């Protein structure tokens with residue numbers, strides 16, 4: 038036996054104490070506020086730009102409502118993504134899971150059983166696919182990137198198979214009426230986003246489940262040695278992401294009145310971008326849902342500006358890329374200034 | 378012996394009026410320091426006094442807000458760690474700063490690899506690394522071994538070797554012995570003596586006053602970011618030093634302890650034939666309710682490994698662990714925690730702390746269900762309980778909302794221990810609980826451990842400091858090279874006898 042014993046559990050944190058210090062935590066709230074304030078600033082500026090370009094229509098009720106309805110599905114997906122990223126994971130399969138759930142809930146067989154079964158089906162498919170991810174990652178020790186990359190490919194493949202690549206129109210009128218309708222003058226889709234967001238916020242910030250998510254992302258070994266069942270928890274976090282995709286599928290199907298294997302294309306990119314813009318660290322352990330929501334809204338506003346002004350998608354994509362960098366730099370700048 | 382690197386006795390470094398503020402804290406508030414060639418200059422001060430911050434200013438990791446630094450009587454600026462190294466200041470930080478995925482040799486020469494035309498000279502690197510490890514008394518650590526696989530003490534040695542590799546004129550050591558056992562400390566002190574004989578100056582930080590007596594020449598005392606004693610002789614009486622550091626009298630003696638009166642049948646922990654290949658074998662012992670059992674041994678004797686295996690963080694190859702009459706599932710921390718076992722691990726940064734999160738979140742991490750109602754956290758109670766516990770442990774500043782990262786090393790250690798003190802365990806495993814904790818807070822911690830035992834908690838304590846093991850425990854187990862050598866009541870053992878056993882393995886007749 039060597040004089041200096043081997044260590045079984047590789048330590049993760051080697052970061053030096055001498056690294057530039059984080060800003061004080063006593064002002065933790067304050068710091069979050071500054072970050073969020075700069076994000077909100079970006080959002081306000083974008084709205085102002087939209088308004089100046091189209092003063093009569095941009096902030097009109099109908100445009101705001103349509104922007105929010107477009108934001109709703111991606112917003113719900115981003116809530117799940119925030120959980121995953123805070124737990125130091127990543128989920129590349131969200132778009133494919135949305136596609137799969139949307140196809141499965143709109144097959145003839147499912148539609149025949151009515152709206153209630155359709156909804157349940159979407160939720161079950163999303164949750165199930167998410168749990169498959171989670172179990173592979175937590176118990177099978179597959180790296181999140183790879184496990185969800187596999188799901189990214191196979192879930193969409195399965196969706197294509199189920200639908201024969203055909204768009205399945207929803208003929209259940211109760212479904213269309215309810216999900217395309219309003220409650221108290223506000224579209225149901227927006228309500229759904231609000232509810233998912235509120236529940237997500239409470240779970241993340243006010244429950245032991247949320248605390249454990251932060252702990253696992255911050256230092257998985259420390260969490261394990263504190264008695265937290267890291268594997269089970271990780272699996273559940275991916276389950277949540279999947280469930281959010283199921284909910285998003287319901288929303289996409291309602292908006293387009295159809296299920297299709299091409300639904301949810303690039304949702305993974307948009308969701309990850311929104312989460313990162315929102316100030317959640319890709320390395321885990323830190324993040325806020327409010328930031329994510331603002332991130333989603335920023336993208337929606339950009340989209341709307343471009344469609345209203347009939348600009349091409351190529352320009353739009355370039356602008357998106359620039360906005361990601363600007364938003365991240367801006368936050369980095371505000372925290373950096375407070376450091377030394 | 379080599380040519381002296383410095384003129385012996387010449388003033389190498391003077392720092393005066395150094396001020397460094399962090400948001401909300403004035404970590405250094407006018408500090409003076411003078412270091413001469415060939416001396417071991419000790420820095421003393423309570424946790425959070427500003428010692429590590431001062432040496433980070435010196436090593437170029439932090440820039441001071443005010444104050445003057447003179448090197449060899451000329452104004453100098455240590456604008457980055459690299460600049461400091463080029464001037465001749467090498468630093469061993471309190472927190473290990475190694476890259477775990479790289480080998481021992483690569484870590485030692487990180488950033489200044491010997492090279493020809495940009496190609497690293499790997500052979501030379503390895504040879505020099507081997508030479509350095511030999512000088513540190515550990516020729517058995519291969520230069521090619523991945524650093525992440527070494528124990529805490531092994532990593533400490535690598536970090537030491539890295540400081541030595543620079544041929545520096547001033548070497549700073551921030552609590553190098555906190556994780557080391559007696560023989561390692563002797564090795565280190567031999568190296569320090571060689572260095573000073575060559576004229577190298579050493580700035581040495583430690584909370585162990587006896588070490589300062591052994592190798593120190595002069596002492597500077599810090600308190601709340603100010604110098605309260607400069608260039609004192611190393612043999613200044615303890616009471617005077619402690620008084621300077623804390624502004625009060627601290628008795629460092631171990632609190633008196635009522636004899637353990639619990640019923641002999643109250644066996645909380647029974648370990649039977651526990652074995653892990655290459656780490657330890659056939660370890661058996663029991664701990665009763667209200668009893669404190671200390672495990673003494675050298676680093677590498679397998680003490681931490683035994684604790685972690687009992688806790689389920691490592692899977693045993695053979696043997697059983699029984700807590701309160703129920704066998705624990707092998708390799709399951711969740712089962713152990715559910716059975717009321719707690720472990721304060723050895724490596725605070727990698728194994729225990731959520732550095733980016735508030736102190737309170739760290740303290741309650743192991744007791745989340747107890748601090749929630751129906752799954753919802755009770756934040757107000759979290760803050761209140763953490764604050765109470767941390768005020769007792771003298772956390773500075775006692776603010777449960779601050780991020781752990783912004784606390785000094787010793788204060789972070791208090792957070793680790795506090796986590797298991799707020800959880801009501803029936804069996805508490807403490808691995809080096811006082812690592813880096815200052816004298817005053819240490820006494821408080823001892824008191825708390827005794828209180829716990831008095832309330833019926835069984836405690837197993839691993840510590841590299843033999844006096845701590847003897848002073849705190851009822852019964853002491855001595856381990857060497859993965860085996861349990863002896864078991865005896867603490868009051869029948871002396872420090873010399875234990876040291877003798879752990880080192881030579883000669884079974885001392887008691």
Ligand SMILES: Nc1ncnc2c1ncn2[C@@H]1O[C@H](COP(=O)(O)OP(=O)(O)OP(=O)(O)O)[C@@H](O)[C@H]1O
Pocket residue numbers: 057058059061399400402403404422423424425426427428429430431471773774782783784785786787788813815
């Ligand atoms: N990066 C930082 N951000 C904010 N505050 C800091 C930071 N680093 C240190 N501090 C504060 O500066 C003070 C001095 O800390 P320092 O680490 O120098 O103490 P120390 O004397 O080395 O203590 P110990 O004996 O525990 O190692 C403490 O109050 C600490 O909380």
Ligand SMILES: [Mg+2]
Pocket residue numbers: 428429430471551785786787
């Ligand atoms: Mg320190």
